[in-house]
Amino acid sequence: MTLVHKAGAAAGHPAAAPRPRKSAMKRRERTVGFLAVLPALVVVVGFMLYPTLFALYISFTKTNGISFKWVGLNNYVQLLTDPLVHTVFINNLKFLVSIPLVIFLALIVSVLMFERIRGWKYFRVIFFLPNVLSAVVIGVMFKQLFGYYGVVNTIVVGLGGERIEFFTNGSLAIMVIILALVWSGFGYQALLLLSGLEAIDPAVYEAAALDGAGWWKRLWYITLPNIRRVLGFVFIINVLYTFSSLFGFVFVMTAGGPGYDTTTIDYLVYLKAFSTSNLGPGAALAVLLFVFIGILTVLQNRAFRIQED
Amino acid sequence: MTSLNSRVRWPIFLLLVLMAATIIYPLFFLVSSSLRTNSDYLNNPLGLPSSISFENFVVIWNTYxxxxxxxxxxxxxxxxxxxxxxxxxxxxxxxxxxxxxxxxxxxxxxxxxxxxxxxxxxxxxxxxxxxxxxxxxxxxxxxxxxxxxxxxxxxxxxxxxxxxxxxxxxxxxxxxxxxxxxxxxxxxxxxxxxxxxxxxxxxxxxxxxxxxxxxxxxxxxxxxxxxxxxxxxxxxxxxxxxxxxxxxxxxxxxxxxxxxxxxxxxxxxxxxxxx
CATH class of the missing domain: 1.10.3720.10 (MetI-like)
Incomplete structure (x- = not known):
């Protein structure tokens, strides 16, 4: 591993020697400091910064990966006028339905957890559990649960219904993916909200209790307003998640189908980049997605900050 | 909000158990179904294994x-x-x-x-x-x-x-x-x-x-x-x-x-x- 080599060399000559003068020591400290950062810097510049610029370049070309022909904004113009991209973008918007569901459940759990009920430490670990699992594990699990011979269909048949083919119908497939999203997200977000609740000054509650405010009143007038910053943050990560992290779920559950009914932008990037001979449009779509996410983050940040003032 | 009386604490506990169960059940289902044979599973997907076998793990590890x-x-x-x-x-x-x-x-x-x-x-x-x-x-x-x-x-x-x-x-x-x-x-x-x-x-x-x-x-x-x-x-x-x-x-x-x-x-x- 050349990386390890560099790390070793970076700090190979510290200390020792008779104590030098102040400025020489300062200079040597700067050298040591720089050498200590260097390996990480080289790797990040080489395998993150450079590829990002490379992706930007590819997005302006027509290329098979070997020869590059500059086409200017052509790829972008084509993407923005492509009806498929529009359809897929609307698919992404459909997944936004998961956000109120996730936040609602997370709020319930966090408010309940805040009561420090017995065994709350175990509850914390349980609610955290889906967060350590891969989207692949969760996706395949839900595909199984909603499969033709899965648990859900067993219950449906038990209740006298017909087996439902969840994954041959676009809307049903999206619904199952949304359920998977909710399942995997609400526990973790409940813990985030809980940390917001714990930051509220207990004196506020004591004052409210003295005023005779009931539990519901306190929830509505004290608890919720006091955690709006965390709520805003949770909202933002959910939106980002909807636009950038559905790939794993879509990949294992539907492969974007039926047709393009469950294809999301991040999955379309993968399709365009790895199943066509022209890589330019795939790169352009990835850049567009990145820019879109960036703008969204800035706007949402601003919106929640304005509420703060 | 620690001033809640114990009359309200039980419903809260039960509600939390219910929420936790929605997370645990799918995982429990994985464990239970992984220990069954395919035909035993198809007989009754919701049931428990009729006999426990680790065969699936051996097969998936060695052959798949x-x-x-x-x-x-x-x-x-x-x-x-x-x-x-x-x-x-x-x-x-x-x-x-x-x-x-x-x-x-x-x-x-x-x-x-x-x-x-x-x-x-x-x-x-x-x-x-x-x-x-x-x-x-x-x-x-x-x-x-x-x-x-x-x-x-x-x-x-x-x-x-x-x-x-x-x-x-x-x-x-x-x-x-x-x-x-x-x-x-x-x-x-x-x-x-x-x-x-x-x-x-x-x-x-x-x-x-x-x-x-x-x-x-x-x-x-x-x-x-x-x-x-x-x-x-x-x-x-x-x-x-x-x-x-x-x-x-x-x-x-x-x-x-x-x-x-x-x-x-x-x-x-x-x-x-x-x-």
């Missing part, structure tokens, strides 16, 4: 490639995690406590690339690695994992190392300690829990990663576990007990980490947000 994939994952992820920790400890300490020229610029660029999604990087990285002949080679994926983990790792460690009191650093320096000894006998013991948190977070992230692992290791013989499971789940969906066994095998390492190192995982709770 999950065994080698498990070992491949362990190998790649462990090495990538160790390199990430080494590089980010060194860089994090320097940025926190040493006069690094251009420190602001370096920190700034690390923070700004942190948000770049895999979809942007995968295509150029694939082209770069294939030019270097590293597509299909573990070392290519390891470098990519290290590179994509580093921005967050360096940022995280430099923030937590900043809390180490300067007097301690001054004392050990007067003692004649250089860079390496400072890291070994001061940074590691004092900042150990941050490093452990980071190690667990990175391990989980890499273990669960799909896109890079799937694209950069296209040969079946070198598959990592997460992409291998995606394929098993696709090809053998009608053999649910078998797929359940594969799911449990893949989930076993993260779950084990969560149970054994829950302190560190939980500490990473707030930090993991910035992923």
């Amino acid at each position: 490639g999950a065994g080698p994939a498990f070992l491949n994952s362990l190998y790649v992820v462990t090495i990538a995690m160790i390199i990430t920790i080494l590089l980010s400890t060194s860089a994090g300490y320097a940025l926190a406590k040493l006069p690094v020229p251009g420190a602001k610029l370096i920190t700034g660029s690390f923070v700004s690339v942190m948000l770049i999604p895999g979809q942007v990087l995968i295509l150029p990285i694939y082209l770069m690695l294939s030019r270097l002949g590293l597509v299909g080679d573990f070392s290519g994926l390891i470098v990519v994992y290290v590179a994509t983990s580093l921005p967050f790792a360096v940022f995280f460690l430099s923030v937590s190392f900043r809390a180490i009191p300067d007097e301690l650093l001054e004392a050990i320096r007067l003692d004649g300690a250089g860079f390496f000894r400072t890291i070994r006998s001061l940074i590691l013991p004092v900042g150990g829990s941050s490093i452990a948190t980071l190690a667990v977070l990175q391990f989980l992230g890499m273990w669960n990663e799909l896109l890079y692992a799937f694209i950069l290791l296209p040969d079946d013989s070198k598959r990592l576990l997460t992409p291998a499971l995606a394929q098993i789940g696709d090809r053998y969906l009608n053999q649910q007990p078998l797929v359940s066994a594969g799911l449990l095998l893949t989930a076993s390492v993260p779950i084990l980490l969560l149970v054994l190192a829950s302190r560190y995982v939980m500490q990473g709770l707030a930090a993991g947000v910035s992923r």
